[in-house]
C-alpha cells in the first residue's frame with residue numbers, strides 16, 4: 001500500500017483556523033471529532049463486511065477506529081465508546097478432541113528463497129549426508145509459487161486443527177526473509193514434542209504427471225539421524241492423510257511414482273531423517289501440470305486439501 005493512498009488527516013479537512021487561541025479551538029475540534037467518530041465507525045462496519053465469511057484468505061483484524069494522531073484517537077475513542085462495537089479479541093483456544101495435542105505444520109520452502117540463493121545453498125548436516133539448507137521450490141507455469149501455496153494450505157489446516165483444540169506450531173509463517181533450513185524445520189517439530197508433523201509441498205514434475213503423494217521416512221541411522229522410532233507411526237500418519245486427502249479433494253494418487261499407492265519412502269530428506277516425531281511430507285499435486293495447477297491455484301480446492309490434511313492428522317491422533 002502506498003502512503004499517499006491514505007485519507008488526509010482530520011485537521012487538514014476541518015475548518016479550524018490556526019490563529020485562534022487553543023480554548024477557542026476546543027469546541028471546533030470537539031465538533032470535528034464528533035463528526036469523525038461515526039465516519040470511522042461506518043468505515044469499520046464496511047471493513048468488517050468486506051472481510052466477512054466470503055473472503056478467501058484470513059484477514060487481519062480491523063482496527064475499530066482509524067485515527068491519524070494519538071490525540072485524535074484518544075478523543076474519538078472516548079466520544080464514540082458507547083456506540084463502538086467491542087474490539088475483536090483473540091479467540092480462546094477451542095476445547096475439542098485434540099485438546100492437549102501438538103501439531104507442527106511445516107510450510108515447504110519460503111517465497112523469499114529465490115532472493116537468497118547464497119544463504120539457502122549453505123550445506124547443513126542431515127545425519128546421513130550434507131545437503132542444501134533449503135530450496136526455492138517450484139512454481140506453476142503462470143508463476144504461482146509453491147512456497148505461497150504451502151503457506152496458504154498450512155494456514156487453512158492450522159485453523160481447522162485449532163478449532164478441534166490442537167496447539168498448532170508453524171515452522172515459519174512468511175515472517176523471515178528465507179528458510180528456515182531443513183535441519184531447523186526438523187528441530188522445531190522435535191522441540192515442540194509434536195504428536196504429528198506434516199510438511200506441505202507441491203511437486204514440480206513434467207506435464208502429464210498428476211496427483212498427490214505422501215513421502216514417508218525410511219529407516220536411517222547415521223549421525224543425528226535415527227528414524228527407528230518414527231518409521232511405523234509416520235506410515236500410519238501418512239496413510240491416514242493420503243486417504244483423507246483423496247476423499248476431501250477428489251484427487252488421485254500420483255500416476256508417476258509410488259506405483260499408484262500415493263506413498264513413497266525416502267532416505268534423502270533432512271526434514272524426515274532428523275525428525276524424532278511422527279512426520280510425513282505431502283506433495284499435494286504437480287504444479288507443472290496445467291490441470292493439477294488449476295486445482296492448486298483454486299482457494300476452494302486448497303480448503304479441501306487442508307481439510308484432508310486436518311482430517312488425516314485428527315484420525316491419527318484418535319480425535
Ligand code: ZN
Nearest residue numbers: 108137201202
Ligand atoms: Zn517442495
